Amino acid sequence: MPTSEAGSWHMLHPAMIVLGLMRELGRLVFVLILGTFYSTNRGAGFAQTLTLLFFFLMVPFTFAMLRYLSYRYRLIEGQIEIKEGILVRRSRQIPVSKIQNMNQSQSLLARMMGVVQLEVETAGGMEAEARFGALSRLRAAEIRSFVQDHKPEMQDSSPQTEGESLSEQILFKMTWLDIVLAGATTSQMGLIMAFLYVLYQNFEPQILSVLPQTLNRIFIYVQELDAHSLWGALTVLVLGFASLFLISWLISIFTAVLRYFGFTLMEKAGQLRIRSGLFTVIEFHVLRSKIQALEGHTTFFRRFFGFYEIRTQTAATSADARQQTGQTVLAPLGRKDHIESVLRYVWPHADWSAVAWSAVHPWARGRQFRILFWIGFSVLGLSSFWFGFSVGQRLLYWALLGLLWAGLSYLIASLTYRQIAYGIHEGFVFIRNGFLSLHFFVIPIAKIQTAELRQTFFQRRKGVASLAIDVAGSGRHLAEIPHIPVAHAFSLFNRVVHPYRTDVLVVNEAVGANGLDQAEQCTGRPHGTTARAD
Amino acid sequence: MTRETFPQIRRLEYEGKSLGEIPPEPNRAYYELDPNVRLIWVLGRLFSLVWTFFGLVVLYMVIRMSAPDWEPVAFYGGWALLTPSFVSVFWPLISYRYWGVAIRASDLVVRWGVLWKRVMCIPFARIQHVDTQAGPLERAFGVANLAVFTAGSRLGVVSIPGLPDDLAVQLRDFLSQVGQKHANL
Numbered sequence: 001m002p003t004s005e006a007g008s009w010h011m012l013h014p015a016m017i018v019l020g021l022m023r024e025l026g027r028l029v030f031v032l033i034l035g036t037f038y039s040t041n042r043g044a045g046f047a048q049t050l051t052l053l054f055f056f057l058m059v060p061f062t063f064a065m066l067r068y069l070s071y072r073y074r075l076i077e078g079q080i081e082i083k084e085g086i087l088v089r090r091s092r093q094i095p096v097s098k099i100q101n102m103n104q105s106q107s108l109l110a111r112m113m114g115v116v117q118l119e120v121e122t123a124g125g126m127e128a129e130a131r132f133g134a135l136s137r138l139r140a141a142e143i144r145s146f147v148q149d150h151k152p153e154m155q156d157s158s159p160q161t162e163g164e165s166l167s168e169q170i171l172f173k174m175t176w177l178d179i180v181l182a183g184a185t186t187s188q189m190g191l192i193m194a195f196l197y198v199l200y201q202n203f204e205p206q207i208l209s210v211l212p213q214t215l216n217r218i219f220i221y222v223q224e225l226d227a228h229s230l231w232g233a234l235t236v237l238v239l240g241f242a243s244l245f246l247i248s249w250l251i252s253i254f255t256a257v258l259r260y261f262g263f264t265l266m267e268k269a270g271q272l273r274i275r276s277g278l279f280t281v282i283e284f285h286v287l288r289s290k291i292q293a294l295e296g297h298t299t300f301f302r303r304f305f306g307f308y309e310i311r312t313q314t315a316a317t318s319a320d321a322r323q324q325t326g327q328t329v330l331a332p333l334g335r336k337d338h339i340e341s342v343l344r345y346v347w348p349h350a351d352w353s354a355v356a357w358s359a360v361h362p363w364a365r366g367r368q369f370r371i372l373f374w375i376g377f378s379v380l381g382l383s384s385f386w387f388g389f390s391v392g393q394r395l396l397y398w399a400l401l402g403l404l405w406a407g408l409s410y411l412i413a414s415l416t417y418r419q420i421a422y423g424i425h426e427g428f429v430f431i432r433n434g435f436l437s438l439h440f441f442v443i444p445i446a447k448i449q450t451a452e453l454r455q456t457f458f459q460r461r462k463g464v465a466s467l468a469i470d471v472a473g474s475g476r477h478l479a480e481i482p483h484i485p486v487a488h489a490f491s492l493f494n495r496v497v498h499p500y501r502t503d504v505l506v507v508n509e510a511v512g513a514n515g516l517d518q519a520e521q522c523t524g525r526p527h528g529t530t531a532r533a534d
Numbered sequence: 535m536t537r538e539t540f541p542q543i544r545r546l547e548y549e550g551k552s553l554g555e556i557p558p559e560p561n562r563a564y565y566e567l568d569p570n571v572r573l574i575w576v577l578g579r580l581f582s583l584v585w586t587f588f589g590l591v592v593l594y595m596v597i598r599m600s601a602p603d604w605e606p607v608a609f610y611g612g613w614a615l616l617t618p619s620f621v622s623v624f625w626p627l628i629s630y631r632y633w634g635v636a637i638r639a640s641d642l643v644v645r646w647g648v649l650w651k652r653v654m655c656i657p658f659a660r661i662q663h664v665d666t667q668a669g670p671l672e673r674a675f676g677v678a679n680l681a682v683f684t685a686g687s688r689l690g691v692v693s694i695p696g697l698p699d700d701l702a703v704q705l706r707d708f709l710s711q712v713g714q715k716h717a718n719l
Contacts, residue, residue: 315685449660449686453653455553460651463551472685487548490556490653497641497655505544505559 007076009083012068015113016134020064022109025057032056073132075146080120082130094129096150098122100315101284104140108279116140120147168266168273171345172331172338179263182333183256184249185302260332267345272312272330286328290314291346292471293443293479295327296339300436308339312346315472327476343442347428350442355423355430361464364483365417368435372409377402412436422481429469429496431479441479445499447471453493455486465489469496553651554632558643564634570675571696575626577671583619590616635694640716642682642709644692654692660684661713664706668699678702682709 025032035052063086072083080094101121110117118140120130132143174182261278267288275283293313302308311327330342340352380401384394416435423430424445431441448469455465467489468480484492487507494505546560557563590612597608629648636643645653662685668678678699683691697705 313687449684450654450656450689450692452655452689453553453651455647455651457649460552465553465651468689470684470686470689473687478688486551486553486556490548490553493653493655497657501640503544503639505546507546507548507556509545 007074009072009074010139012071012073012132013113013115013134013136013139014068015110015115016068016071017061017064018113019107019110019115019117019134020067021061024060024064028056028060071133073130075143078150080130080143080146092130094120094122096147099147099151100290101286102144102147103282103284105277105280105282110134111281118143168268170264170266171272171342172263172265172334174260174263174276174332178333179256179260180253181305181307182260183253185299185305185307185333186252186256256332263332265330265342272346274328274330284328286312286314288346292447292473293441294330294343294346295477295479296438296440296442298438302333303438306335307333308336309333310339310342311476313471313473327473347442347444349426350428350430350444351425352430352442355425357421357423357430357432359417360420360422360481360483361462361485362417363462363464364420365413367458367483368416369409369413372412373406376405376409380405420482422484424495427499429479431481433480433482439477441477443469443471443479445496448496448499451493451497453489454480459483467493467496553653554634554645554647556653558634558636559638562636564636564643564645567630567633567635567694567696568675568677568698569630571677572626572630574671574675574677574696575630576623579623579626583616583623586619587616630696633694633696635697637705637708642692644694654689656682656684656692657716658709658712659716660686661709661716664709664713666699666702666706668702672696673699680705 032053035056066086067084070084070086070089074081078096080096082090082092082094084090084092099120099122101119103119103121105117105119106115107117113134115134115136118132118135120132120143122129132140135143258278260276262281263276264274266273266275270288272286272288273283274285275281291312291314294310295313296308296310298308308331309329310331311329313327330346331338334342343350343352381398384397384401387397389397419432419434419438421432427445429441429443429445429448431439431443433439433441449472450470452468452470453465454468459465463486464483465486466480466482467484468478470478481489481492488509491504491506491509498504544560546557548556550556594608594612598605625648629646632646632648632651634645640659641655641657643653643655645651662683664683665681666678667681672678676699677696679693679695680697680702681691681693
């Protein structure tokens with residue numbers, strides 16, 4: 001094991017300057033492009049533009065240099081101590097016992113320079129507590145072994161270095177086809193729209209000068225369309241959307257390949273290890289006992305293929321530095337049996353297929369129907385004014401439309417109602433929810449932090465309420481059991497927040513009714529989980 | 535484990551439909567807020583209403599001078615904005631009654647909401663830290679706000695406004711203490 005003199009201060013690898021400069025440039029690239037355009041538009045010569053560029057580069061370079069020079073760290077007495085800062089000197093001590101995650105990553109540039117990036121995370125806070133921008137492999141191994149020596153449960157948990165054989169059991173591995181499908185079924189449409197908008201806002205004159213012929217042709221085509229021709233307008237609209245969709249689709253596939261290339265989920269000694277990425281290969285691990293909740297999701301589009309995405313929530317921020325949500329993707333895209341095997345590994349007792357599902361109050365179906373019907377009917381009903389119907393025709397149109405739309409709304413509402421369900425089994429709460437998409441949550445009762453009962457004005461008239469439960473960390477969606485009878489909701493509420501109390505308060509219910517007998521089993525400490533949030 | 539080995543589950547009879555009316559425990563009601571808080575809330579809202587009013591008056595004058603055609607729109611629009619604000623000044627008189635706090639054997643239960651009702655439960659074991667805060671107006675009336683924090687992501691904090699300040703301090707100390715005691719249950 002590499003060792004150095006204990007307690008001495010170390011600097012980062014000099015490659016940090018290059019990596020830091022690239023990162024700063026990445027942030028400033030937009031300003032750089034704008035500046036270049038501005039100066040060339042103002043008639044600045046090549047030499048002037050170059051001078052501008054030089055000064056422009058000097059600023060981030062100086063920052064990267066100063067940051068490198070000011071950064072020191074040492075490993076001493078069970079803690080990592082870091083000093084950094086150019087104007088404001090910061091000193092930070094991170095006790096090893098508080099460390100939740102260590103993530104090692106290597107961007108393409110870092111790989112070329114033979115350095116690694118290491119992030120150290122504790123619970124709380126939105127970003128990593130310590131970020132070593134560039135370390136030689138030797139120094140990274142030194143930090144990892146220091147942490148392992150002082151934190152036994154992280155023993156043998158360091159991400160594997162290249163060349164070591166994988167002795168872990170592989171739980172899930174993405175094939176090329178999976179990756180392409182994962183990209184193809186995610187739409188980055190919003191991103192494209194925003195990008196096009198920004199592009200147009202900033203470079204309108206350039207765009208118009210570069211693409212006059214093409215744009216002209218499109219304008220002429222649009223003008224030639226009969227202004228009152230519905231089909232012509234529709235064709236243009238559909239074609240426009242289709243081309244945007246195609247571009248966004250290709251970009252989604254490209255992003256998925258970048259992110260999920262070689263995605264492998266492995267397990268070893270109570271830990272989940274994930275490795276993925278094309279250029280920047282990220283390896284991280286999640287302690288199984290620290291998992292607070294599992295969240296599965298599938299979109300309307302993916303459901304046809306039977307694909308699901310599964311995420312975990314931990315108390316720290318996401319182990320994967322690219323995620324902003326505090327959740328870690330365990331399987332970006334898997335079929336049902338994959339997902340079940342991951343679930344079985346994480347919590348062997350959480351058996352999805354053995355859950356006795358309870359439906360929510362049928363009022364949920366009527367509510368969904370009313371919302372769908374009235375929104376759709378008013379939008380479609382107003383369209384009758386466009387067609388220029390006579391009064392009789394309009395009434396007939398409304399009647400037919402109402403009948404048809406009511407049928408369709410009822411069908412959608414019934415399908416939605418059927419997929420909303422919850423169950424309590426072996427100390428876990430299972431929730432299925434969603435409208436066209438499907439969300440599912442598996443939450444160990446022992447990890448529940450708080451619970452909230454909610455009742456809207458309409459729910460009160462029907463005597464139903466919703467139960468929201470919350471675990472540590474920062475998830476994207478709140479787990480909620482909607483529309484259950486208020487007395488039962490109150491009983492369930494008391495039950496889930498007190499897994500270790502036996503004298504739980506129930507309302508109007510014989511013990512054993514409506515899944516409470518299942519909850520009964522969670523009075524013992526559930527398997528594989530601990531009461532603490534960490 | 536068989537059913538018989540479980541201690542008695544406590545039962546509560548409640549036949550109503552409203553969430554807010556379920557008592558936290560059999561034969562116990564929620565503790566209500568300090569009545570002074572109504573006045574504080576009304577004054578606070580009145581204060582912000584005055585600012586809104588002045589803002590709208592300035593806006594109205596500007597529109598009247600720069601675009602006289604729009605004057606009636608600005609006039610009626612301003613009143614349309616102000617009327618709900620006037621009504622909302624007195625909303626605390628209603629909403630006050632719906633606030634309630636209860637300390638049970640191992641958790642803190644808070645309820646609030648007039649049209650949208652909420653009941654939230656924070657088990658003592660989950661408390662991370664507890665704060666009390668009081669603004670100048672609140673200090674003048676001797677009330678304080680209590681905020682209880684957990685590690686939760688979406689419902690991580692609950693604040694209870696308008697407790698008598700000595701009670702808020704007692705509750706804060708009590709909750710921090712039981713939070714410590716229950717922490718590793």
